[in-house]
Amino acid sequence: MKWIARLAAVLLVVGLGGVAHGQTLTGTVAGTVTDPQGAVLPGVTVTLSGPQGAQTAVTDAKGQYRFVAIQPGAYTLKTDLQGFAAQQKDVTVALNSTATVDVTLQIQGLSDTVQVTGEASTVDVKSASTSTTVSNNMLQMTPLFDSTASDLLNAAPGIDDGSAFGGQGDYGNALLLDGVDTRDPEGGSAWTFFNQDLIQDIQIGGLGAPAEYGGFTGAIVNTITKSGSNRFSGLFSLRDTSKGLSSNNVTAAELAANADLGSSAVLKSLKDYTVQMGGPLKQDRAFFFASIQRYSALSDPTGPVANRSEVSPRINTKFNLQPTATDSFILGMQYDQYNVNGRGGDWASSQTTDQQTVTEDAPEWVWNAQWHHIFGSSALLEAKLTGYTGYYYLDPVDPSPFTYDGATNTYCCGGGGGQYYADRNRNQVQASLTKYADKFGSHTFKFGAEIERSHVRDRAQPYGPAGFYLYEYGGVPYYRVSYSYDVQGDNHRTSVYAQDEWSAGRATINAGLRMDHIRGISPVLKKTVYTPHNAWGPRIGVSYNLTSSDTAALKAFWGRYYEGASAGFFLSATPGIGDYTYTPVDADLNVNGPPDVIIPGQTYAIDSDIGHPYTDEFNVSYEQQLARGIRFTATGIWRNAGGFSNSVIRDALWSPTTLTNGLTGQPITAYDWVNQDASNNSFNILNIDGFQYLMPDGSVIGTIDPQRKYKGLMLVLTNSLKGRVGFQLSYVLSKSEGNVDNSGYYTYFAGGSGGWTSPNTGLLNAIGELSNSRRHEIKAYVTYRVPVIDVMLGANYKGLSGYPYTATEQFPGSQLDVGSSSRRTIFLEPRGTEKNDFTNYLDIRVEKFVQVQGNRFSVYADVINLPNASGITDRESRYPTSGDIAFQAPTGVQDARQVTFGFRWMF
Amino acid sequence: MTVRLTRWRGLVGRTVLLAVAVALVPIPVAASGTKPTAPKAPQVSLRQVVAREAARTPLHTPAAKTTQVDQSKQSTGFFRSPVGIAALAVMAIGTGYAIYSTQHDRIKSPGTK
Secondary structure (H helix, E strand, O other): OHHHHHHHHHHHHHHHHOOOOOOOOOEEEEEEEEOOOOOEOOOOEEEEEEOOEEEEEEOOOOOEEEEEEEOOEEEEEEEEOOOEOEEEEEEEEOOOOEEEOOEEOOEOOOOOEEEEEEEOOOOOOOOOOEEEEEEHHHHHHOOOOOOOOHHHHHHOOOEEOOEEOOOOOOOOOEEEEOOEEOEOOOOOOEOOOOOHHHEEEEEEEEEOOOOOOOOOOOOEEEEEEOOOOOOOEEEEEEEEEEHHHEOOOOOHHHHHHOHHHOOOOEEEEEEEEEEEEEEEEEOOOEEEEEEEEEEEEEEEOOOOOOOEEEEEEEEEEEEEEOOOOOEEEEEEEEEEEEEEEEEEOOOOOOOOOHHHEEEEEEEEEEEEEEEEEEEOOOEEEEEEEEEEEEEEEEEEOOOOOEEEEOOOOEEEOOOOOOEEEEEEEEEEEEEEEEEEEOOOOEEEEEEEEEEEEEEEEEEEEOOOOOOOEEEEEOOEEEEEEEOOEEEEEEEEEEEEEEEEEEEEOOEEEEEEEEEEEEEEEEOOOOEEEEOOOOEEEEEEEEEEEOOOOOOEEEEEEEEEEEOOOOHHHOHHHOOOEOOEEEEEEOOOOOEOOOOEEEEOOOOOEEOOOOOOOEEEEEEEEEEEEOHHHOEEEEEEEEEEEEOOEEEEEOOOEEEEEEEEOOOOOOEEEEEEEOOHHHHOOOEEEEEOOOOEEEOOOOOEEEEOOOOEEEEEEEEEEEOOOOOOEEEEEEEEEEEEEEOOOOOOOOOOOOOOOOOOOOHHHHOOOOOEEOOOOOOEEEEEEEEEEEOOOOEEEEEEEEEEOOOEEOOEEEOOOOOOOOOOHHHHEEEOOOOOOEEOOOEEEEEEEEEEEEEEOOEEEEEEEEEEOOOOOOOEEEEOOEOOEEOOEEOOOEEEEOOOOEEEEEEEEEO | OEEEOOOOOOOOHHHHHHHHHHHHOHHHHHHOOOOOOOOOOOOOHHHHHHHHHHHHOOOOEHHHHHHOOOOOOOOHHHHHOHHHHHHHHHHHHHHHHHHHHHHHOOOOOHHHO
């Protein structure tokens, strides 16, 4: 029981440290050794050799062995037993999965030889999870590049524009970098940008996730960075492009429909270099890895802005230490800056010139410390301390207020808005214990605890008393608009979980339970303002091993996932929000009346009986290892989200008014807010399910029935991309429906003036196909190494159904009196009625490499959008026009063809 | 592909002893011509003895790492080799310029003052 005391001590220590989170970043190799007749063989020496040395195990009385806490990567497993021929297999260890490698030893022949028996199966026959991997090979050999790297999850099947299996596009994913939760603690979007060349593997899971994973309703993006090994290795990489290598793909027809499309974005200059080196500090014991990048890009975006520049120096270090036979440590650090000129401000991007852009100052530190300790033969302790601190501050190039015309949706004059300053800090500590036991079958029992402390501060203000902007209607000045805020929130989260992987015969049951205790705290009030019910997330899955060679499995899973701790759920309930005021002006812009408070700077009330949002998932999958390392996976996915919270106007009363639907010419019933003065201070945050909109006589207009549902069929065929031909092919048929959109901040978090704050936006035509719904998604990543000439060809193809969109009309305040323009914007047809075009994307890479002793030099060319296709990705949804853009006119097309050259030296 | 097995160095003594003992058990089984459909429980007393010994041996023995020959290891003189010197030079240049960039290219918001 000594390990229990040690664990308790660790939990106590890390708990006092103040923070927590993070999941398993290693894998397991396990199996059974038998003789040719199938009898188990105890005492067989099993050796697992990898980049950081070799480990040995001896099979037990049941012929079983196990290696735990193995860094993901390629390994060789060898078995030795006197009288039998030694055997050797290649094993690929994946994140948080078990590679089952059963070995049948053959009687030794006359010579001492090792039988090389090929690769172990890549099907995890015990886990109920289904995941895909964006491997280092895929990143190295195909033209897959993203300057933020956090968007690389879109390479995986079922995920597009961040929306994973119907989840919220920006906020629903757990983004882990070496166990560091790199999300913005306000809204859950990606905060940390990192060097793509840093990545060893990205495991993208979330289907059938065990209880140790929480804080997501979309996908888990588990990114593991490279480590040093016993061998000195290095990468020196340079990517470059210039203005002449960009194309223009906007067609004459598209330009005629929307002159604002102008010409395609042009990448004027790209200078991106990386230097990396890793190796041993002491053989088998201590390893280092260092990576330096300077990313510099200058572009001419679509629209009037002529120059947007980004310079990002990024520095990473990582140490892997194995001081004893049972202990290992990982220490990692990142410092980076994100220096941007030419970022869009408050104007519509199609109207923004350089004068209305803002600068961005955004440095950050990310840290990560891990400890693994193996207790004897049957337990593993993992402890992690992770976090980051950073900010991004936006300052307008021109601080003067601008003019906005509500009638034509056009901007004019002045700068791009006021200051916006965002500060973030996130600290987490996590400890878990994995215990292996053999009672009634075999068990892998794991329990753990996480503590998170994160901090958010947002500040915004205009530069002067003239406010943010001047509001006109039809060219006539009406108001100066002003608002400011300085809000802060702290997330406190404590999570505990327990799970068991119980194998009996060929069946494995994965059962788990997770509990997240989340609190939202106002540092200003020094009190808790958000106290959702404890979030209990049960998980139950079963995996059935269909073959004795561990090459096929049938899996089923049901579980509940809760959203992460995000200040967006309660920030409106903290003090610091100023009044949103209209100050009337005359035609000469002279103030001619007192300021009118449109939205009072109130602190929203939060319902004490509130739950945290969740998603229930049921999936069934079949995995099959085919010949030559090819794996096929078919997964049926059903997701149903609930527990939505948002803001409503509790005491508002609504009176019907008849408008004319411009699209159909038919009358449409909308609702005026008839008691604005009396109810303007009754904004509430609550679970919106069941909230009723009332008329002045108390009768019910309608009841909110929030919903978001996803169903999908995912087919994936993949191989390791290690051989001459590599591929990952996928097809996903899916549909996302409901009335809680999976796009947009205030459809998910409290505080917006649209959404659920009026029956006009909460009820009218609200249910339908959601913004992030792709009926058909085809993705193909293919590599081919041309023999003799040593040229690697890589190609990425994506074929995507276009986004649904909905015709909207913004009615003037004279026709619809609801206090905010966003409440006056009404769906004219059921959500998602219109569809953007099916779009094809094709990128290629041609790489020529030469091998000089242990050095590999290569030059390559990437061609993004090889055919220079001009598929329309977005269309105007506002009827009849938005500014001078007509309803359904194209507002976005694919990126034009772009050629980039690169050079690499690897050893 | 076959690999000549030339190294029997550094394995724990009792593991070798166990391996020899265990080898004595399955050989007669292999000669019997029967093919069990599932892994069998140990059948003879010797196997039970072996099993007990094996059970005392940790499943996972990282301590044995240093006993393995890893062909990927390189001498610590790497940084005196031409490749090592070139790598160091490139690292130094790249690092220096990146650090210079953190100062020179920095956009400093007035909000930080």
